[in-house]
Amino acid sequence: MRSTNLVIIRGHVGADAKGFDKGSVAKISVATNRIWTDRQTGEKKEATDWVTLTVLNEKTAKWAIGNVKKGDAVYAEGRIADNRYQQGGETKYSTDIIVNVLDRLAPRASDDE
Numbered sequence: 001m002r003s004t005n006l007v008i009i010r011g012h013v014g015a016d017a018k019g020f021d022k023g024s025v026a027k028i029s030v031a032t033n034r035i036w037t038d039r040q041t042g043e044k045k046e047a048t049d050w051v052t053l054t055v056l057n058e059k060t061a062k063w064a065i066g067n068v069k070k071g072d073a074v075y076a077e078g079r080i081a082d083n084r085y086q087q088g089g090e091t092k093y094s095t096d097i098i099v100n101v102l103d104r105l106a107p108r109a110s111d112d113e
Contacts, residue, residue: 005079007097009051010105017068019061026061028053028068028102030076053078054096064102077101 011032018027030053035046053076055061068074078099085092 007078007080009053009074009076009078009097011051011074013068013070013072013074014050015070017055017064019065023062023065024058026053026055026064026068028055028064028074030074052094052096053099053102054081055099055102057100060099060102068102068104073105073107075101075103075105 009030009032011030014029014031019025020027030051032049032051033046034049035044037043038045053074055064076097076099078097078101081096081098083094083096085094
């Protein structure tokens with residue numbers, strides 16, 4: 001059986017895309033919202049999750065750095081990658097989405113208001 005590691009993210013960019021390694025890599029912070037109804041109280045609740053998109057394709061990274069700005073709606077497809085690194089003698093963990101498809105979405109009419 002083949003396995004699949006596919007993630008689709010649709011959300012809004014929290015800050016302009018940042019370039020690394022002379023612009024060959026881009027990182028983008030994206031907010032996604034969850035809305036649900038509390039079963040106990042019937043109250044609607046909402047939470048925001050922040051994910052980091054990492055663009056390793058140089059052409060796409062350069063495009064993202066020049067074109068993806070804070071507040072933009074984006075669509076991305078990629079894979080989940082867990083990382084760990086040492087900082088100040090302490091092991092840090094992070095989860096990134098390694099992007100292979102990235103599109104800036106046109107604003108909806110309600111986004112303009």
